[in-house]
Amino acid sequence: MTVLRIDGSIQGVRSSSSALADLVMEPIAARLPDEPVLRRHLGRHPLPADAWAIAVGAAYVPEDQRTAEQRDALSLAQAVAAELRDADAAVLALPLYNWGVSQHVKAWIDLAIIGGGAGVPLLEGKPVVLVVTRGGGYGPGTPKEGWDYATPYLRRILAEVWGADLTVVERELTLVGVNPAMDALTDLAAVVKTVAEDEAKAAGRALADRLEANASAAA
Numbered sequence: 001m002t003v004l005r006i007d008g009s010i011q012g013v014r015s016s017s018s019a020l021a022d023l024v025m026e027p028i029a030a031r032l033p034d035e036p037v038l039r040r041h042l043g044r045h046p047l048p049a050d051a052w053a054i055a056v057g058a059a060y061v062p063e064d065q066r067t068a069e070q071r072d073a074l075s076l077a078q079a080v081a082a083e084l085r086d087a088d089a090a091v092l093a094l095p096l097y098n099w100g101v102s103q104h105v106k107a108w109i110d111l112a113i114i115g116g117g118a119g120v121p122l123l124e125g126k127p128v129v130l131v132v133t134r135g136g137g138y139g140p141g142t143p144k145e146g147w148d149y150a151t152p153y154l155r156r157i158l159a160e161v162w163g164a165d166l167t168v169v170e171r172e173l174t175l176v177g178v179n180p181a182m183d184a185l186t187d188l189a190a191v192v193k194t195v196a197e198d199e200a201k202a203a204g205r206a207l208a209d210r211l212e213a214n215a216s217a218a219a
Helices: 016-031 051-058 068-086 103-116 150-161 180-218
Strands: 003-007 037-041 089-093 127-133 165-171
Touching (some): 016 089, 016 165, 016 180, 089 180, 165 180
Parallel strands (some): 003 037
C-alpha cells in the first residue's frame, strides 16, 4: 500500500499546513513504518505552468506527430494522475493563497485531470485527509466571510470528481504573530491552532486504522 502526500505551501519550515500534515502522518509512521509514502511538494518543486496547455493540445495531435514537448507534457500528466490512482490513501496540505488555490495546486489538478481523464474518479473510495490553512479569519460574521474560494473547490474536486472519502482539517488565523494588525486575535488563534492540531491527530489515527484494516484484509 502507498500513501500519497502532497504539500502546496511556499513557506518552507514555517508552513502551518505542512505542520498539520505531519501530525496526520505521525500515527501512520508509528503503526505502519513500512508503509511507503510518495511525496510531491508543489511549493518547493512546482510543476511547469505551461504543461497542462501543452498536454491538452497534444491530445488532439496523432501520437506519431507529437513534438517532444507534447510527449513530455502528456507523460507528466499521466504520471500525476497515476500517483493518485495508485495510492491507497492521501494526505494533502493545501493552504489558501489570495482567496483561492495557488497556481501550483491548480497546475497539479489540471494535469491530473488531463492525464487521468475528465470526470474519472482517481481516488474512488480512498481515504483522503485535506489540510487547509488560512492566514486570516473567514468564519460567519467576519469581514472575509465567503472569501475562501479554495476549500469548496477542493471539496468538489476531491470528493465529487475524484470520489475520495474525504476528511477536512482546517486552521485559520495563521498570520497572528506575523501581522501586527492581528495581535488582538492572539488568544483566539491559540485556541484555533489547538483544535486544528487535535483534529489532525484524530484524522491521522483514523487513517492509520483504515490502512491497518486494509492491510489485514489483503493478508
